[in-house]
Amino acid sequence: MRAWQHPQIPSVPGPSTAPWLHDTASDSLVEAKPTDVARLYVCGITPYDATHIGHAATYLAFDTLQRVWRDAGYRVHYAQNVTDVDDPLLERAIATGVDWRDLAESQVELFRTDMAALRIIPPNDYVAVTDVIDEVAAAVGQLVAAGMAYSVPTADALSVTPVDGTDPVRGSDVYFDIAAAERQTAWQIGDESNLSRADMLLLSAERGGDPDRPGKRDPLDPMLWRAARAGEPAWESEVGPGRPGWHIECSVIALQELGTDFTVQGGGADLIFPHHDMSAGHAAALSGHPLAGVYSHTGMVAYQGEKMSKSLGNLVLVSVLLQQGADARAIRLALLAQHYRTDWTWTDAHLGIGTARLARWTAAFGADAVPGTATSSYVIGTLRTALVNDLDTPTALALVDKAALTGVSDPALLARAVDALLGVDL
Numbered sequence: 320m321r322a323w324q325h326p327q328i329p330s331v332p333g334p335s336t337a338p339w340l341h342d343t344a345s346d347s348l349v350e351a352k353p354t355d356v357a358r359l360y361v362c363g364i365t366p367y368d369a370t371h372i373g374h375a376a377t378y379l380a381f382d383t384l385q386r387v388w389r390d391a392g393y394r395v396h397y398a399q400n401v402t403d404v405d406d407p408l409l410e411r412a413i414a415t416g417v418d419w420r421d422l423a424e425s426q427v428e429l430f431r432t433d434m435a436a437l438r439i440i441p442p443n444d445y446v447a448v449t450d451v452i453d454e455v456a457a458a459v460g461q462l463v464a465a466g467m468a469y470s471v472p473t474a475d476a477l478s479v480t481p482v483d484g485t486d487p488v489r490g491s492d493v494y495f496d497i498a499a500a501e502r503q504t505a506w507q508i509g510d511e512s513n514l515s516r517a518d519m520l521l522l523s524a525e526r527g528g529d530p531d532r533p534g535k536r537d538p539l540d541p542m543l544w545r546a547a548r549a550g551e552p553a554w555e556s557e558v559g560p561g562r563p564g565w566h567i568e569c570s571v572i573a574l575q576e577l578g579t580d581f582t583v584q585g586g587g588a589d590l591i592f593p594h595h596d597m598s599a600g601h602a603a604a605l606s607g608h609p610l611a612g613v614y615s616h617t618g619m620v621a622y623q624g625e626k627m628s629k630s631l632g633n634l635v636l637v638s639v640l641l642q643q644g645a646d647a648r649a650i651r652l653a654l655l656a657q658h659y660r661t662d663w664t665w666t667d668a669h670l671g672i673g674t675a676r677l678a679r680w681t682a683a684f685g686a687d688a689v690p691g692t693a694t695s696s697y698v699i700g701t702l703r704t705a706l707v708n709d710l711d712t713p714t715a716l717a718l719v720d721k722a723a724l725t726g727v728s729d730p731a732l733l734a735r736a737v738d739a740l741l742g743v744d745l
């Protein structure tokens with residue numbers, strides 16, 4: 320699927336190194352140093368109510384990561400999915416009387432324009448789950464054959480006569496067998512999330528799981544394939560008519576585009592469990608290898624006291640801010656002023672601060688700037704040090720603020736660094 324236009328990224332002289340990132344799995348800072356190409360998977364949107372400030376903050380964090388890798392001389396291979404068929408999307412389509420395909424299509428297009436406006440680097444591979452149904456079904460079939468998945472008879476599935484009668488899977492929902500996968504692979508549930516089983520059960524119910532469903536071997540076993548039901552989209556497949564589960568789509572797309580053991584798997588903290596634990600479990604069961612080296616998660620942006628989210632409807636949309644006259648660079652600066660791993664609350668004041676900062680930086684380093692006393696190359700060195708330290712953009716912004724007060728020896732050089740590393744073209 321088409322992504323969006325790639326922003327210009329100038330090269331900046333001077334040495335830089337791979338970034339250190341907080342890794343959720345080890346709960347420590349690790350060096351995200353690729354062996355050759357930096358391979359990155361960041362979970363994409365479920366396309367409705369696209370691009371709220373929370374989405375933008377998360378994708379901006381992994382944009383910053385890529386800018387630091389590129390500055391250090393690494394090429395980046397970036398993959399991202401679109402969850403363009405899933406229960407929440409179908410519910411929203413029904414609630415708003417819109418065909419789910421039209422809703423997905425229009426929201427992905429809005430997301431693309433917002434990402435391009437914010438100069439966020441696009442993925443090399445932008446893959447919709449509806450484009451890989453066969454690949455997902457084949458992966459589910461592989462897990463069934465390997466004894467790491469099982470079917471649960473489905474009362475309300477469309478009655479389907481199994482083709483040859485021997486295949487117990489047709490016409491049933493298919494679940495991942497966590498215990499079997501833990502026996503057959505090095506993966507253990509909780510490897511990424513480090514959560515207690517009690518917390519897992521709570522989060523599983525809150526985030527699309529069905530721990531109370533009868534017939535499952537373990538309440539935490541996640542669904543791999545949902546059998547066709549009346550009124551729901553379904554595709555014919557080797558595991559019967561139906562559609563993909565959530566976690567398996569990211570395992571299949573990440574493995575297909577990046578292979579195993581890729582550098583960083585990224586997303587918001589609400590994906591830590593079940594989504595990223597299970598995506599890693601499915602990938603280990605399919606490939607025998609770990610999915611990624613580093614599991615990187617961003618904090619949640621709230622608005623009016625609650626995490627910004629579709630279901631709550633407390634959304635601040637990037638496109639609305641832009642329509643109201645906000646400069647995309649000011650929105651970017653407003654987001655970069657918060658460390659990517661903190662939970663924080665958006666207020667309109669944040670946009671005002673970003674707008675004022677943009678004006679000060681334009682005066683100090685833009686086309687009409689006059690040289691000042693700080694040394695550009697020195698300031699750029701401190702900027703790089705801040706970003707290599709777990710993408711510390713708040714410190715980076717403060718360093719550029721300070722340089723703006725005194726002016727710098729070579730304003731154009733600093734402007735190049737601000738563009739390359741922070742994505743703000745003054």
Ligand SMILES: Nc1ncnc2c1ncn2[C@@H]1O[C@H](COS(=O)(=O)NC(=O)[C@@H](N)CS)[C@@H](O)[C@H]1O
Pocket residue numbers: 362363364365366372373374376377400401402569585586587588589590617618619620621626627628
């Ligand atoms: N309020 C928020 N603050 C920060 N990040 C958020 C917020 N809401 C959603 N996100 C992040 O934005 C990304 C897309 O979220 S989403 O549209 O709900 N889609 C999904 O989570 C799945 N399609 C991932 S496969 C995820 O990484 C999610 O963690």
Ligand SMILES: [Zn+2]
Pocket residue numbers: 362363400569594
């Ligand atoms: Zn995902």
